[in-house]
Amino acid sequence: MASVAIAMAAAFLLYMGIHTTAYDWIDRTQSTQEAYARQKVRTEEALQQYIKDNSIALSDLSPLDEWVEREAYVTMVIYRSGRVIYSSYPFDVENVIIPEEDAAETEVMPVSDDGAYTFTFADGTASVLLMPFYEYRYYQWADRISVICGFLLFITVFLHLIQKKTSYIELLKKELQILEGGQMEYAVSVKGSDELGELAEGINRMRMSILEREQKEAEARQANQELVTAMSHDLRSPLTSLLGYLELLDEEETEDAAQQKHFIAASRKKAMQIKEMSDRLFEYFLVYGREEKPAMEPVDGSALFQQTVGESAFALEGRGFTVNFQIEEMDGIYYVSVDLFRRVVDNLFSNLTKYAAREYPVTIACVQTKGGARLTIHNRKRMDGALVESSGIGLKTCGKIMKEHEGSFDTTEDDDGFTVTLFLPKA
Incomplete structure (x- = not known):
């Protein structure tokens, strides 16, 4: 709209400049008494010659219509004996009467008192009043030229002002073709804060959303692949051992009760390992397969951490x-799913039971922060042969649950041991 306004202002100024200059020139050269006299003499001579060449008679003045049409800037009235017999004006000539004192006819081409000339026709004479106004032809041409020049300037200025926008539109078109080719990492150029700039920002937001979704899908596929790989290994080991103990029980002919009891206990232990892994796997898919957010409820912070962590x-x-164990006073309200948060704590302490070294202390700290509560657990890992390799399903489940609570879950492992840190934000 600003470009249109500027272009219209420039066009109007040019139009007024040409219009004023042309009209001033016409007034000085074509609208003077001298110019009018020259035009009138030239017109009267041309009309007399036309009457003579075409032998026009007063009884039939219709051939004059062609001359009047050709000479568009001339008004003509012919009258005889005080009555108008022909007029280029569009009215009924039969009802127009010229006063007797204005109807005197003299010799050929003399001027009467009303400015009329006496013309000779094929069958007599009559008074002819000619009023040329050829200067209007120049006025019309001045108007046309002013309008055309103003319009051309409007188009020129407008196209120049929106050239950047049209170039930007072409750039957006090319960049959209790049995105269409699958290169979603390509950032669309954002120029200005108008509608085109907002469009480019919207395209970039859509592009980032698609990239984020693709990344999440890739991470989910990778996580599932790693899960399947880990579970196939973790399940195969105790299952193979269980089958081996069962075959020994079936094939052994010994009646050694102690040996049989040993095989049964070992089988039961392997079966419990398989059950625990299947429970963790079920829990993992239960958390990751849920599309809607869990139902949250307001809970006092001190009560929540004392009943779960404590x-x-x-x-x-x-x-x-x-x-x-160190716990600070947890003032404030937290919106949590108590069952899911308890599941996180149970997973962490279950891992401590299985993987933490008993000869080293376990450090647990619940600290009040500005935005919520932070729980840190640090332990040393067992190094004996009874340690079972972890598939990490429980930790992944904990991370997913804390993310649903808009918190965080991090793990670190070094020579000093294994550390878990989770953060739960306040309401």
Whole structure:
């Protein structure tokens, strides 16, 4: 709209400049008394010659229509004996009467008092009043030229002003073709804050959304592939051992009750390992397969951490672990799914029972932060042969649950041991 306004202003100024200059020239050269006299003499001579060449009679003046049409800038009235017999004006000539004092006819081409000439026709004479106004032809040409020049300037200025926009549109077209080819990493150029700039920003947001979705899908496929690989290994080992013990029980002919009891206990242990892995696998798919967000409820922070972390730490001490437990006063309300948060804590302390070294203390700290609560658990890993290799399903499930609570879940492992840190934001 600004480009249109500027172009219209420039066109109007040019139109007024040409129009004023042309009209001034016409007024000085074509609308003077001298110019009018020259035009009138030239017109009267041309009309007399036309009457003579075509032998026009007063009884039939219709051939004059062609001359009047050709000479568009001349008005003509012919009258005889005080009555108008022909007029280029569009009215009924039969009802027009010229006063007797204005109807005197003299010799050929003399001028009467009303400015009429006496013309000789094929069958007599009559008074002819000619009024040329050829200067209007120049006025019309001045108007046309002014309008045309103003319009051309409007188009020129407007196209020049929107050239950047049209170039930007062409650029967006080319960049969209790049995106259409599958190169979604290509960032669309954003220029300006108008509608085109907003369009480019929208395309970039859509592009980033598609990239994020593709990345999540790739991560999900990778995670599932790793899960299948890990579970196939973790399930195969105890299942093979279980089948071996069952075959020994079936084939052994010994009646050694102690040996049979040993085989049964070992089989039961392997079966429990398989059950625990299947439970973890079911829990993993239950959390990752859920599309809607879990139902949250407001919970007091102190009660939440005392009932989950505090009780689990006390139970860990009952299993023979040395626990350094520190918890601050957790003021404030937290929106959580209590069942899911308890599942996270249970997973973490279950891992401590299986993988933590009992000869080293387990450090548990619940700290109040500005935006919520941070739980940190640090332990040393067992190094004996009874340690079972972990597939990491439980930790992945914990990370997913904390993400649904808009929190975070991180794990680090070094020479000093294994550390888990989770953050739960306040309401």
